[in-house]
Amino acid sequence: MNKTIVGLLSFFFLIGCAVRPTDPDELRIYEQNNDPMEPMNRSVFAFNQAAHKHVLSPTIKGYRAVVPDAIRTGIDNFLTNLKQPVYLVNALLQWDWKAAGQITGRFATNTFVGFFGVFDTATDAGIPAPKRDFGQTLAVWGVKNSGPYIVLPLLGPSTVRDTIGLGVDAFADPVDWVLYSQNPWLSYGRTGANGFVKYENMHDLMENMEKNSTDYYATMRSMYQQNRQKEVSDLRGETTEVQAEYDFDFPDDEE
Amino acid sequence: MKKVFAFILGLFFMPALAKAENPAIEFVDNLADKVINTILVADVSRDEKLSRFRKEFTEALDLKNIGQFVLGIYWRKATLEEKDAFLNAFMDFTTKTWADRFDMYQGQKIVFTGVRNAERNQFYVDSTIQNNPPVEVIWRLKQKDNTYRIIDIIIEGVSMAMSYRNEYSAYLQNHGGSVQALADELKQKSDNFKWSDQKE
Numbered sequence: 001m002n003k004t005i006v007g008l009l010s011f012f013f014l015i016g017c018a019v020r021p022t023d024p025d026e027l028r029i030y031e032q033n034n035d036p037m038e039p040m041n042r043s044v045f046a047f048n049q050a051a052h053k054h055v056l057s058p059t060i061k062g063y064r065a066v067v068p069d070a071i072r073t074g075i076d077n078f079l080t081n082l083k084q085p086v087y088l089v090n091a092l093l094q095w096d097w098k099a100a101g102q103i104t105g106r107f108a109t110n111t112f113v114g115f116f117g118v119f120d121t122a123t124d125a126g127i128p129a130p131k132r133d134f135g136q137t138l139a140v141w142g143v144k145n146s147g148p149y150i151v152l153p154l155l156g157p158s159t160v161r162d163t164i165g166l167g168v169d170a171f172a173d174p175v176d177w178v179l180y181s182q183n184p185w186l187s188y189g190r191t192g193a194n195g196f197v198k199y200e201n202m203h204d205l206m207e208n209m210e211k212n213s214t215d216y217y218a219t220m221r222s223m224y225q226q227n228r229q230k231e232v233s234d235l236r237g238e239t240t241e242v243q244a245e246y247d248f249d250f251p252d253d254e255e
Numbered sequence: 256m257k258k259v260f261a262f263i264l265g266l267f268f269m270p271a272l273a274k275a276e277n278p279a280i281e282f283v284d285n286l287a288d289k290v291i292n293t294i295l296v297a298d299v300s301r302d303e304k305l306s307r308f309r310k311e312f313t314e315a316l317d318l319k320n321i322g323q324f325v326l327g328i329y330w331r332k333a334t335l336e337e338k339d340a341f342l343n344a345f346m347d348f349t350t351k352t353w354a355d356r357f358d359m360y361q362g363q364k365i366v367f368t369g370v371r372n373a374e375r376n377q378f379y380v381d382s383t384i385q386n387n388p389p390v391e392v393i394w395r396l397k398q399k400d401n402t403y404r405i406i407d408i409i410i411e412g413v414s415m416a417m418s419y420r421n422e423y424s425a426y427l428q429n430h431g432g433s434v435q436a437l438a439d440e441l442k443q444k445s446d447n448f449k450w451s452d453q454k455e
Contacts, residue, residue: 230412
């Protein structure tokens with residue numbers, strides 16, 4: 001990350017902290033949201049939404065109009081296949097031999113049978129597709145606290161732990177090392193393409209959420225946190241029951 | 256002694272309990288079948304689909320309890336009129352939201368993998384939607400007078416009730432805690448409802 005961005009972020013951080021509420025009920029909500037930088041996050045979120053509306057969404061609609069479905073799937077498959085090595089690194093770091101085996105099998109199948117990953121032969125053959133990132137690895141290693149919620153410019157919802165994970169994954173990706181050594185622009189191009197395809201996959205869901213939410217920011221935050229929590233709990237071998245155990249008790253006949 | 260008694264009682268009731276585990280799955284299974292066959296894949300107009308969906312949705316979900324849960328701390332502070340206005344708008348809008356979401360159904364199968372008992376007559380029915388990648392869906396049910404009502408749907412760890420609760424808390428915090436304002440906002444969204452692929 002370059003210096004300007006770091007500088008800007010720390011500036012926003014200073015002006016962007018929320019005030020802790022004094023009301024005990026509101027304080028409970030505040031703590032549950034785990035979002036002390038909410039004002040700053042909302043600014044970045046607003047920026048992302050503007051980018052979505054004026055640049056990304058029109059680009060994606062154009063991409064869908066011009067590039068046929070089958071080719072888009074091929075591009076997605078190809079890029080996903082190139083992510084398998086860094087997934088494998090994380091599966092190994094998580095001591096998850098089963099996932100490591102599946103990822104290796106998937107990579108070999110799709111690379112050799114699926115024409116360099118353009119066809120997802122592995123899924124047709126019933127090989128699962130675990131995704132393993134360094135944010136999860138940190139959690140498996142014992143970093144239980146995700147740290148506060150963060151909205152990253154263009155990349156969207158994250159946490160301190162997951163942002164670190166994102167950085168480490170970008171740095172440790174074996175495919176990236178190879179591409180970078182050939183030509184740095186190959187690496188940049190791939191990063192951009194990855195982001196674009198990921199965004200394309202999320203696009204419709206995001207539009208649906210936005211349309212149906214009275215506070216899109218809060219909806220995204222809640223869903224991201226819950227989903228990530230489940231992913232991490234599953235990897236840590238904790239039961240899903242624990243997560244769903246919030247208070248759902250109300251008097252049956254209260255009017 | 257109490258424990259022993261409970262154990263013996265438990266032995267007697269075990270077959271009954273084991274059986275009682277099935278009705279919860281059966282309830283969700285039947286519901287899913289009904290929604291898929293008479294609504295999602297049925298060859299009827301979208302307005303007709305919406306009205307059929309509204310009937311199933313309001314019968315199967317305990318929307319009143321859910322509505323109460325999602326308002327959280329603001330439920331107690333709201334007046335009777337505000338509660339009514341909110342519940343009506345919430346029911347109407349969530350019906351449309353989910354009719355729209357279910358409308359994207361593309362023939363995926365749903366497989367039930369088990370049921371877990373929870374406290375206070377509640378059950379979790381575990382299921383997987385055979386999508387690529389597969390989606391894990393947990394149905395949280397409450398049993399009352401021999402019938403079940405859905406009180407939450409948890410998709411890949413995301414509880415819908417919890418998400419609504421967090422969303423509305425944020426909205427209310429930014430609107431002076433006015434449940435009426437939230438009800439008006441929901442009503443307005445509901446009145447302006449459009450199906451997803453009918454934009455512009």
